[in-house]
Amino acid sequence: MYKNNIKIISLLFFCAIYSACKIPQLAHRNENRIVPKNFGNTADTSSIKLMPWRSFFTDQKLVDLIDTALKNNQDLNVTLQDIEIAKNDIRARKGDLLPTVGYIVSATVEKVGRFTSQGAGDASADITPGNGVPSLLPDYNFGLQANWEVDVWHKLRNAKQAAVTRYLSSVAGKNFVVTNLVAELANNYYELLAEDNQLEIVKQNIRLQSNALELMKIQMQATRVTALAVKQFEAQVLGSKSLQFDILQNITETENKINFLLGRFPQHIARDKDAFSVLLPAVVQTGIPAQLLSNRPDIMQAEYDLAASKLDVKVARTAFYPSLNISAGIGYQAFNPKYLIRTPESLLYTLAGDLAGPLINRNAIKADYLTANAKQLQAVFNYERTVLNGYIEVANQVSNISNLQKSYDLKSQQVTALTQSIEISNDLFKSSRADYFEVLMAQRDALQSKLDLIDTKKAQLNAVVSIYQALGGGWN
Template identity: 45%
Template sequence: MATQLNRFSSDRLRWLSLRLAFCGIVVATPACHLPSLRGPLPGPAIPETVTQSAIPAGSPTENSANFSVDEFFHDSRLSSLIHEGLANNQELRIVQEEIQVARNEIMSRQGAYLPFLTGGASAGIEKPSEFTRNGAVEDQLEILPGRSFPNPLPNYGAGLNFFWQLDIWRQLRNAKDAAFFRYLASIDRRNYLVTKLVAEIAENYYTLMALDQRMITLNETIRLQSKSLEISKAKKDAGRGTELAVQRFEAEVKKNLSEKLVVEQEIIQTENRINFLAGRYPQHIDRDASNFFDLTLRPLSVGVPSDLLRNRPDIRQAERELYAAGLDVKVARARFFPTLAITAGVGYEAFNPRYIVRPEAIAFNVAGGLIAPILNKKEIRADYLSANAKQLQAIYHYQQLVLNAYVEVVNRVSKAENYRKSLDNKKLQLSALTTSVDVASKLFDNARAEYVEVLLAQRDLMDARMEFIELKREQLAAMTNAYQALGGGNMFQNMAPAPPRIMDKE
């Protein structure tokens, strides 16, 4: 007897050892054949300071992105338009719903690694053939003494089912963490759209003021030319002038009247662009262009390049997506290893509903399964390599955004400063041309200058005024875009809905 027990124990240990060895081979085999991943090429090093030529002399030290819209623009009308746009813009609302979708994705991924418990009821009927094993066996069996199985055989059941895939390789939790980073990236995408919306509304607002000044300049030019036209007609009637002078001044007046209609159309389109951004139908935009030439914004300050990484939402978005891409690689890698799942069920089952509540009708099952890929892993290998390629794309995209942000800041800040210096020179030109028009008009009135000199002086003055208006508009646009390039105008960065749960720790 003892010999038999020893033999039984020895056989059992041998069988258990074989099973453990097999499981070890199943687990270890995929890890021995993991494809090698490619690493990224190094990107350009971020400079420690911004190019000094881009920084205006006497600039404040605090980064301009830290100032609110009201502080930077200090224009109540413009601030009102911006706040209305942030509240009503449809594109912002669309992106806000994308944030909700990303938030729901976290909950979906979180539920994937938690146990599933389902309940249900079933009813059915079965009639096996008498020429099969099941039919022949049932024909010989009795449910109760003297009572055969019903034919056909009904089946009623109700119970609970349990399923749990154990996340032994963090595959499911890494997928949830990747969804969390993409949720944060969607918030940063919305915040970047906010900065662009602020800059576009402000730029169009200043364009509208510039168009008003163009209209004022055209009206003033038409007034001067109409006066010269009347003088030309008077000289012609007095025999001291010719029809040529009359026609030339007449042509100039008509040309500028035609230009006024073009400017009026541009005003309508610019107003409606602002209305569209503000989420409202066409209406008048309240503004005061009287101080357009003296309009100043808060001086620009770029801080240090590392401020861009902290302040610019598009860079933060790329950083979040980079983290998510790295987790996707881990998720794809886990597919090479076995998955362990536990299934169980408990309930009542009987061929007659009146027996279903009896203790004898209880049925249950418990099972565990370990499944690992052995052959034909091309799909898993391809997904793993594709995840690596997407991770490299995310790295290069991040490097590109950082480089582009630095270039944008340097270009826009230097543009604002150079246009400011150009305006100073243009003011001197305007002063000289205004004097020349007065002198030419007086000489023409006294028949000491030809009409061509007056015509050219008026035309040069109008062109110079138009250039001055355009330079001022470009300067304001450059400052607005520099504010946006620095990450300014991001008003909602702390107003995103909280995710369902923070990331799991390693």
């Protein structure tokens, strides 16, 4: 009889194992790590050696602002808490690998029915009239209990490793936030310097236009020009004064953007207005595109997420297999406190092991398994998209820096020519060889060219910051 029972149990066990092995097939896609050998038409294959941001940015006031932002920025502080959450998840997964031990202390009073199965089965009770189980039956108990799931299929270890990988992903995510924060702060700082210089140019131009207006008034009194010329020059002065207040509003808004990144209420932003004219775009070596994988935090984060999703699939797969649990307990139990610690009469202990696994109706397990696989495929696609986006961002900025330098050189020549044209038009007007409209257009074109030149210089600085950011700089 004993051997037959063993055979039946063994047969049921192997049937369960066989059914668990029939796991749904999954769709697979190998992540694409191949990127072009260079960025666009550039032949630069030098190694990427990105400077820390303290060395990359030479303006000390900008460095001080970045220092403040890294301490007070709310988005960054939220991300730091994500890292703490990931740490706690690792701690929880480690705990799952170990046995759990707890204690129990209980005291109960039970009223047993006189003619119930429990009362009738009590050997010390007689259910004849006048006798029976005591109406109030106390029970006192204390002891220790332990449970342990044996990690036969590495489910718990894979879950712990997935938690570790997600912790690394959260660290890379924090680095990505730092990179974006540094770049956004630098771009707004350069925007502020550009607006300061534009304001100064507009003020200079207002003085120049005001002098021209006074000249037109004198010329009108001498009947050399009409009131039309005076009114047009007056309108030009008023337009420049209006532009001055537009720029002042832009300065206020840009300062408050920076204050928001610094995590503080609106206040003046310390800066060197004269530094803008001497700032030179830093030289950034782009290097081999494949090296992006070891520099950009968002690509590192996507890679960690992909690794974690693969481990999640392994964890979900183990749900098809039987799990082995071991439980044990030891303690004392008695109906009277004076007998509670009497040994061995009141001593009790248990030791049990159970093997349990799914056999019929495994739809929920299949759904979880297929969902884990779908999330894995999502992680693959996200990884490929992040690599592609990183390559395109760098390629765009490499081209942008080259084109902006050519544009800046030409616009510098344009400013020089138009500035000279103002003097020439004034001289020609005084000698009656040019009319007032030519003087007016020369001043207007010169002002616009100077504002455009500042915009181009700002775009150059922003492009350098952008390629530094696109190559993964700013977080180290």
